[in-house]
Each structure stands twice: as structure tokens, then as C-alpha cells.
Amino acid sequence: MTAEPARATSIDGKAFAAGLVDRVAAAASRLEGAHGVKPGLAVVIVGEDPASQIYVRNKGETTQRAGMRSDTHRLPDTTSQEDLLLLIAALNADAGIHGILVQLPLPAHIDSSAVLDAISPDKDVDGFHVVNAGRLAVGLPGLVPCTPLGCLMLLKAELGDLTGLNAVVVGRSNIVGKPMAQLLLGESCTVTIAHSRTKDLPALCRAADILVAAVGRPEMVRGDWVKPGATVIDVGINRVPSKDPVKAAEGKTRVVGDVAFDEAAAVAGRITPVPRGVGPMTIACLLANTYTAACRSVGVEPESLDASI
Numbered sequence: 001m002t003a004e005p006a007r008a009t010s011i012d013g014k015a016f017a018a019g020l021v022d023r024v025a026a027a028a029s030r031l032e033g034a035h036g037v038k039p040g041l042a043v044v045i046v047g048e049d050p051a052s053q054i055y056v057r058n059k060g061e062t063t064q065r066a067g068m069r070s071d072t073h074r075l076p077d078t079t080s081q082e083d084l085l086l087l088i089a090a091l092n093a094d095a096g097i098h099g100i101l102v103q104l105p106l107p108a109h110i111d112s113s114a115v116l117d118a119i120s121p122d123k124d125v126d127g128f129h130v131v132n133a134g135r136l137a138v139g140l141p142g143l144v145p146c147t148p149l150g151c152l153m154l155l156k157a158e159l160g161d162l163t164g165l166n167a168v169v170v171g172r173s174n175i176v177g178k179p180m181a182q183l184l185l186g187e188s189c190t191v192t193i194a195h196s197r198t199k200d201l202p203a204l205c206r207a208a209d210i211l212v213a214a215v216g217r218p219e220m221v222r223g224d225w226v227k228p229g230a231t232v233i234d235v236g237i238n239r240v241p242s243k244d245p246v247k248a249a250e251g252k253t254r255v256v257g258d259v260a261f262d263e264a265a266a267v268a269g270r271i272t273p274v275p276r277g278v279g280p281m282t283i284a285c286l287l288a289n290t291y292t293a294a295c296r297s298v299g300v301e302p303e304s305l306d307a308s309i
Helices: 013-035 050-065 081-093 112-118 130-138 146-159 177-186 201-205 245-249 261-265 281-297
Strands: 040-046 069-075 099-102 166-170 190-194 210-213 231-234 238-241 253-256
Touching: 013 050, 013 146, 013 281, 040 050, 040 081, 040 281, 050 069, 050 281, 069 081, 081 099, 081 112, 099 281, 130 177, 146 177, 146 210, 146 231, 146 281, 166 177, 166 201, 177 190, 177 210, 190 201
Parallel strands: 040 069, 040 099, 166 190, 166 210, 210 231
Antiparallel strands: 238 253
């Protein structure tokens, strides 16, 4: 009888994220006990976008579950840019708030870049401010975008020391691709940033010990793009028609990543699924960043939040 081929270990990001929230809660409690500082996160949402409302509610509930201060500012979609900037200025000045997050998208009449740039870099827990991007690029302490930070935590939990590994990041966005590459460089990986226009992209991916897919194209990375035994981190979240023709005709969808999971899982050593992979790490890392910002506000070195799954 022919043995079944080995299948990659599925990395349970949901379980890791739950553990990270617990570690953040414990570290935040110790910070408050020793220094009287309770980490505080303020989330600002403008308008009634249903998906954003759900996401903001989840952030608030998770923040409170971690024993941290959670403030949510819900503004009507008629809010002016001037009034929004005044709120940001007030939050910047509030010593009890250590993290500020403005939920995107904003209404069309508001310049998102101007709003995000108005957040103090020391409270920019999304890690999007140009100052934090610069700090990451030159290796200075700063706040790192949540999704790539979560990816790095998963990689270190699975692989330990990443020194010398070949890493290919498919995607060059400021939110995921570029900061992911910087984080991997910081771990002494040999890093290549690729994208949809890279020549012979499949061959390049096949050389990767670590393959991070963050290009935003459903199942673009095929199984034969993956080096046997490689670790594959799939950042993509894409909605595609249901496999069931009847449900597809009714407009029903399913969520897939940027990697053809079944194909890749037959070749890789480890792989993140979609869902339950990278996605749950985003809110957990948002809390981790808030804790880090709270520590730095009083000159305290944050505790390490890394751990094995």
C-alpha cells in the first residue's frame, strides 16, 4: 500500500493570538501594579460601515478582556476633517491614552493621510506613521504594523532562530510587504521583496525557506511555487464565489488566501490557513503595541511577548 504523502503542519494563528492576548494582559497588569500605568487604547470610527463597526466592537471587547482601558469614539459620517483632527489632538494630549487607532475607510471628504499623520508616532499603534516606518527601516525602537509583527511572532514560535534563512516576501505594500521585509532583515534573514511583476516569480519563491504571500490575489501562489519543507505565511484575505454552484449563483462567497492552500500544504513544512492563520494576530498585536507604548511612556522596557504555540 502506498503511504499518504506528508502534509504541512497548519499553524493555528487563532490559538497563538489567544495566548498572546493572555500574555499582554499579564504584562499590562504587572505594569499597572509596578508603575500605576494602565495601558489605554482609543479607537475612532467615522460613519456606519457595517464591517468596520464589527471590527471596532471586537477590538473594544478584546482590549477590555486584557484588562486595558478601551475608549471608542463613534462619529457621524458628516464629521468634518477639522473636528476629527481636533479629536486626534486631544487624544495625543491625553496621558491615559497610549494607543490611537483611526478605523479606515474614512468618508470621502476626509483626507486619510492627513488624519493618520496627525497621530503622535508614540501612540501610532497601527505603525503606519512615516516616523515609525523610518524607525523600523534604520533599526530604532518604534511601533510596528500589526500584521507583519504577528507574522514574525508566528515564524519565531515555529522556527526559533531565523538567522540565515532565505525569505521571499511577495507584496510591496507599506502596510505588510515592506515592514515584513524589514522585520525579517532584523532577524538576519536573507530577504527578497517580490511582486506581481517580478520575472519568473515561481522560481524565486521556490528558493524560499520562508515564503510570505501578501499580494492580494486569490490563490496566486501555487503548490509548485513552494520549496519542499518551507514555511508559508499567507497574509491574504480574499472573498471568492462559493464552490457550490447554487450558492455561488445566490451570491454566496468563501474566504481564501493568496496561497492555493491544499496544493501548498502538500509541499510545505508549515503553513498558515485562511481563516485562523494570520488574521487573528492583528488585534492581538494591536494590544501588544498598546502595551509597548504604555511602557515607553514611563521609560520602562516592555517585557518580551514572544512564546511558543
